[in-house]
Amino acid sequence: MKIHCRVKLGRQRLGTFLTDVLMNEILHGADGTSIKCGVIGEIGCSWPLTESEKKVLQATAHAQAQLGCPVIIxxxxxxxAPFQIIRILQEAGADISKTVxxxxxxxxxxxxxLLEFAQLGCYLEYDLFGTELLHYQLCPDIDMPDDNKRIRRVRLLVEExxxxxxxxxxxxxxxTRLMKYGGHGYSHILTNVVPKMLLRGITENVLDKILIENPKQWLTFK
Ligand SMILES: [Zn+2]
Known part of the structure; x- marks a missing residue:
């Protein structure tokens, strides 16, 4: 469908159109190829949330309700922001237990x-391992935690x-995050973070869940 057609779509039809796009890329293939998407996401949201982002979240929920696919936000x-997003997804029929x-x-x-948010039932992702910043340019109000603090947060969630x-x-x-350019690279979690997690009392059994079982469960269609 051409762009000018999309502009003319009414509110209801735009939502259906977006859902169809998402479902088509999972069932038949993305961007004119036969390569099928295995996940919807990462769905980018601003703060405050824009109207169009809300529509994309609702379309995501509608597609997920029909396909049982994994979603990441x-x-x-x-x-x-995370509280508001989960509420919008829930109201539109999403499966929060398959949402990251x-x-x-x-x-x-x-x-x-954090513990209040954890009760909502989605996957809780700590995904900035290796990012240690004094000044977080995208939001100077936030003191970006370091890896030790991330590990303490993960341990708290395990304890709870x-x-x-x-x-x-x-x-x-x-x-710059790649090893070739001086960064930690993709092996950072396994090489450096996991040994530190073990030192801080997160057991091997729990680590197997975090590193193997949880991603496997999330990525499996229901
Ligand atoms: Zn992101």
Whole structure:
């Protein structure tokens, strides 16, 4: 469908159109190829959330309700953002248990608020391992935690019974994060973070869940 047709679509039809696009890329293939997507996401959200982002979240929920597929969300930079996003997804019929909230490291810093959010039942992702910044350019109000603090947060969630809901990643999105350019590279979690997690009392059994079982469960269609 050409762009000018999309502009003419009404509110209801635009939602259906977006859902169809998402479903088509999973069932038949993306961008005119036969390569099928295995995940919807990462759905980018701003803070405050824009109207069009809300429509994309609703379309995502509608597609997920029909396909049982994994979903991953990039929340806006406010601790209120993940709560709002989960509510919108829930109201539109999403399966929250198959949804990942990414970048929690920089989004929910308060312990109490984090545990309140964990109760909503989505996957809780700490995915900025290797990112240690004094000044977080994208939001100077946030004190970006370091890896030790991330590990303490993961341990807190384990202690509170959320070991089946935790995911970790590197979110490598710039050349400087690669080893070739002086960064930690893709082996950082396995080489450096896991030994430190073990030292801090996160057991091998729990680590197997975080590194193997939880990603496997999330990525399996229902
Ligand atoms: Zn992201």
């Amino acid at each position: 990039h929340p806006g930079r406010s601790s209120r 909230m990414s970048h929690l490291d920089r989004t929910i810093l308060d312990k109490k608020e 019974g959320y070991e089946d809901r935790i995911l970790v990643a590197h979110d490598i999105h710039t050349k």
